[in-house]
Amino acid sequence: MERSKMNINKTDREKLKWFFKKYIYIGKTHLILIIGLIFIGSLVANISPYLYGKILDSITLGDMDFLIKLIIIYFFIIIFTNLLSMLEGYVGKVVNFRLSKNAQIELFDKIIRMRTLAYNKYEVGELISRLNGDTDSIVSFGINLITNTLHIVINMIVSLYFVIVISIRLSSVAIFYIPMTFLVTYFARKYFKELTEQRKKFSDKYFSFQNEMFSNNTGIKSFQLENKINDKYKSFIENEFNLLKRSIHLGNIIQLANSLIITISSLYIIYLSALLINDGILTIGLMVSFNTYINKLFSSISQVFSINISLQEVMVSLNRIIEVMSEESEDSNELIFEKYNDPTLKCVDMIFSYGDEKENVLRDMTINIDKFGLYSIVGSNGCGKSTFAKLLIKLYDIRSGNIFINGLDYFEFSYNFIRSNITYVQKEEFFFNDTIINNIRLASEFLKEEDIEMMCKKVGVDEFIKTLPEGYRTIIGEGGYTLSSGQKQKLSIARALLRDTPIYIFDEVTANLDGKAEKDIMRIMKEYSKSSIILFISHKISSIMDSHKIFVFDDGRVMDSGSHDYLIKNNQMYNELFKNREISIQLKGVEKIGG
Ligand SMILES: Nc1ncnc2c1ncn2[C@@H]1O[C@H](COP(=O)(O)OP(=O)(O)OP(=O)(O)O)[C@@H](O)[C@H]1O
Incomplete structure (x- = not known):
């Protein structure tokens, strides 16, 4: 147009x-x-x-x-x-x-x-x-x-x-x-x-x-x-x-x-x-x-x-x-791009603010991910975790610094390319006033019904869907209001994984899940992390402690990174973040997720 x-x-x-x-x-x-x-x-x-x-x-x-x-x-x-x-x-x-x-x-x-x-x-x-x-x-x-x-x-x-x-x-x-x-x-x-x-x-x-x-x-x-x-x-x-x-x-x-x-x-x-x-x-x-x-x-x-x-x-x-x-818009290039099957992700000195007069939300943010795996991002409220995710899918432009996907300059990529390679699942995921199956098919209209059912089984929502009078053809209302928040989270995870992208960002998608459901989801994440980069933003220690690497965000920077065991021993802020939460239980040696 x-x-x-x-x-x-x-x-x-x-x-x-x-x-x-x-x-x-x-x-x-x-x-x-x-x-x-x-x-x-x-x-x-x-x-x-x-x-x-x-x-x-x-x-x-x-x-x-x-x-x-x-x-x-x-x-x-x-x-x-x-x-x-x-x-x-x-x-x-x-x-x-x-x-x-x-x-x-x-x-x-x-x-x-x-x-x-x-x-x-x-x-x-x-x-x-x-x-x-x-x-x-x-x-x-x-x-x-x-x-x-x-x-x-x-x-x-x-x-x-x-x-x-x-x-x-x-x-x-x-x-x-x-x-x-x-x-x-x-x-x-x-x-x-x-x-x-x-x-x-x-x-x-x-x-x-x-x-x-x-x-x-x-x-x-x-x-x-x-x-x-x-x-x-x-x-x-x-x-x-x-x-x-x-x-x-x-x-x-x-x-x-x-x-x-x-x-x-x-x-x-x-x-x-x-x-x-x-x-x-x-x-x-x-x-x-x-x-x-x-x-x-x-x-x-x-x-x-x-x-x-x-x-x-x-x-x-x-x-x-x-x-x-006359507002700036995203290009509408309809070309289908090849997806990377072996991606690396590198962010160098990223600086970003929402407005000129405002303080920078991200300052010199540097992250290097050079192989598949489950990576978590933690940090206090408002430290810029979701902003970082939104920058990765190019919703906003960084002010300076750069992002490289497979070593290639992010600024060279179109929106379509970026979003064909990275799936971002928001805290409050979107649902349209349509059937469950059509909401899942927003991932790809060519998805087969049996693949959808299999994925729903995997994330633990298939049983519930089958109790509904119209099953997968039940209309879920505006914003999916007929579903519980946990059910919505499971559906949003299923839909995201069905997009089959090499990079995923999940933003607090386990926040509303019960203990068992969370454990099941983290097991799936582990499985998918064998062939994709999964960035997991969470405030729940039970969701992140099994990650290959955890990035601790503070004041718009990565202030430390490492495994859960390393951070718990060496990083005071990491300890503070999870004080009074499940950490005490977790540290007493509960079963490791995905183990
Ligand atoms: N659209 C926006 N316009 C202006 N400022 C924003 C916007 N979105 C977020 N911010 C500001 O950017 C900062 C970072 O927000 P962000 O949502 O990235 O934090 P977060 O680390 O994900 O927080 P939380 O853990 O609470 O989800 C906050 O100070 C917030 O007020």
Whole structure:
């Protein structure tokens, strides 16, 4: 998919040009069809007021033959224009839907692939509101602009022609109408833009709030926050109401000013028409036709001004889309890369911080793993263990230093390559609202059912799955909420191992497992460590003590490393970390995991 070169610092003109080229131009065939329909429709529809005036005049003259002819023509014109407008409406809706969904598909892809640091800047509600609300409003505006422009131009030219032909003196009303309407628009623009910005910010917060509240229902109940949250929701509604009131007031003021201008103009026309009819220069029929054409002309002029107002609102949406589109994203190279079967992993002087102003989370982190095995990472809360894991799968870029996989520079690798070779299992692993089997098949869609079952048996979750009414085809709900946290951990381990990568990082995946389950899982880890590098982050001594090597993290560095026996004898911090935990039991000589 084409990547955007647009950025927020370009001029409004450049941004609009980019937007039309990117989102509207692709619908050109349909748009040309609509424009054609509008062109014919407008031309034909513009004849009817003139015909109507003629009908009135032939009634006055008593010319019945001519009247019947005119009535028949008038009837067919009305039917024809209505059919055209129905067709135009249909094609318009279809093209609007297609173009706006195209824009959404592209934006969705952009959000999904956005670099994690950029992604973290946005609240979820904000992204949802930009994806749905802003794309729709800019695309609708673009289509309306293209189609209405022709409509407006035709209406203007034809109305102007008839207005001048019928009476040049009556047309002088425009000298008052046009500058007054311009003035109203000029003042309205600024306020509309401000109001739109406020409304957009409001909906970002509003969606984020709802998203957060609905995702934390258990916490809300257990902390008895229902009333507090309901009050907050009510205050959102109150704010929304205030914004609505402001927008109604602003709309009313503009409407009042416009209707005042129109009323004054109409009264002027009536007065002047009376004078002209008295002088025998104008007929009643022509006066009616003139009125219709001048109203068409005025409405076309006010449409031009209102496009100008909408443009201010649309620029707000466009800027919000461009902001997201210009964020850095991960490349979308779809090539399948060969996996390394004999990997080594070396991290040299890695430095990383989440933000410029923040302290470095990792400082001169150096780790060298030159053969398969089970390696553990331990350290106090917040010392950078998960951050280290996320850097290995390139969710963030290190500020300096380097990482080598099989001696090759990590910066040379694509995201796909890295993630085809390293599987990272998070503390709280993700699950979709789908069946168990489909959640496991996220590892690879080609997995055979018997292989999945075998792996589930291995991690000790198969028996449970088979007790479920639909077995492996049971839907587990959003985030897998129908499963226990231990069951989720077992499933996430099974799914990860089925990816069959040479390097695995497991982040506290035994935290919720009971003693026996943990022992079983560590036995599997041992087995897999014969043919892959397994990095095991844990706070449980029972999970790590049997590792080939344990890295002790402190203050963003590896402060020591070695076997459990070595560290327990020589490293005070390691001892401190596991003080008062199972260590005392473990040291008394329990059975060694995997032994
Ligand atoms: N997305 C983020 N943005 C900003 N700071 C972050 C982010 N994620 C983590 N941090 C900070 O980075 C530091 C390291 O966090 P990290 O999650 O790597 O620690 P950890 O060693 O895995 O901790 P724990 O043992 O508690 O899981 C912490 O100080 C944390 O506040």
